[in-house]
Amino acid sequence: EDKVVQSPLSLVVHEGDTVTLNCSYEVTNFRSLLWYKQEKKAPTFLFMLTSSGIEKKSGRLSSILDKKELSSILNITATQTGDSAIYLCAVNAGGTSYGKLTFGQGTILTVHP
């Protein structure tokens, strides 16, 4: 069975800190890894990674995939209170549907002022 594991499960930091969230996976026929941010309601898309070693960046957020280690990290620099959310990692493991994702349990990030 496909499996995605995130760590840590929760993290509390202060504004300005840098955080690194981890995601590891065990899937057959890996196709892509995705990161989502969930703030109480709908998860919103952050990144999709398919190639190892290539960093995706958006503002203070960045992510990189290591296919050899079957893992990915999500970095957030200079954290703000608005970054408080659940960060979800998900993997697509082939088949007819690119949107059929196996999600990890999420990392709850709390940023204090």
Next chain:
Amino acid sequence: NAGVMQNPRHLVRRRGQEARLRCSPMKGHSHVYWYRQLPEEGLKFMVYLQKENIIDESGMPKERFSAEFPKEGPSILRIQQVVRGDSAAYFCASSQQNTGELFFGEGSRLTVL
């Protein structure tokens, strides 16, 4: 440009009743996915539909659950004879093409008494 719309946002049913959850995808999106989030668990894929077709229902329980996405109107997730274990948040997501970049609705929270 409205996002993915789900209704009802909250639904309370007694054991044995039927629950119908509706999802209108983003404009121009013809790919719809349903996910379920049980308490303390990650999102779990249920079903993937395109207009009038079920493409992948491998995550859907074999009994009591059904989904449709008619030519006109929203996608419907139907749960017959609900049991307490069906209590969960049901998320709908849509995409324009068959990619992993999903746009999620805010979810429908089903409580079975």
